[in-house]
Amino acid sequence: MKLQPIVYVTDMERSIAWYSALLDSQPAYASSHWTSFPVAGGTLALHLTDEAITSGGVELSLVTEVPLEAVQTRVEVSRGIADEAFGRSLVVHDPDGTSIQVNEHDAELYSG
Numbered sequence: 140m141k142l143q144p145i146v147y148v149t150d151m152e153r154s155i156a157w158y159s160a161l162l163d164s165q166p167a168y169a170s171s172h173w174t175s176f177p178v179a180g181g182t183l184a185l186h187l188t189d190e191a192i193t194s195g196g197v198e199l200s201l202v203t204e205v206p207l208e209a210v211q212t213r214v215e216v217s218r219g220i221a222d223e224a225f226g227r228s229l230v231v232h233d234p235d236g237t238s239i240q241v242n243e244h245d246a247e248l249y250s251g
Contacts, residue, residue, distance in 0.1 A: 142181040144199055146237055147188040153234045154185050160213040161231065161239070163205075200240045207243045
């Protein structure tokens with residue numbers, strides 16, 4: 140089983156550009172209603188909707204393999220780099236306002 144979080148977006152072209160910059164990659168599949176990016180053995184999917192979906196309570200979290208400073212150069216950051224128990228993190232918002240935490244794990248905690 141692979142993880143496939145779905146992010147509901149109101150403008151597919153704008154969201155493809157934004158997520159391409161964040162992930163530093165291009166989608167594996169893209170259409171006017173569905174786009175998918177391969178991410179660490181799973182898929183991050185974008186699904187077109189008429190309105191932003193705000194209910195839920197799930198936060199999208201990505202783990203980067205590059206320094207957070209490199210991520211900061213690709214998209215606007217909502218909350219700068221913070222030291223955490225697991226390493227460091229920052230927060231960004233996609234064009235529809237979805238909050239995404241990007242984490243950089245300490246190598247000594249997550250090796251092996």
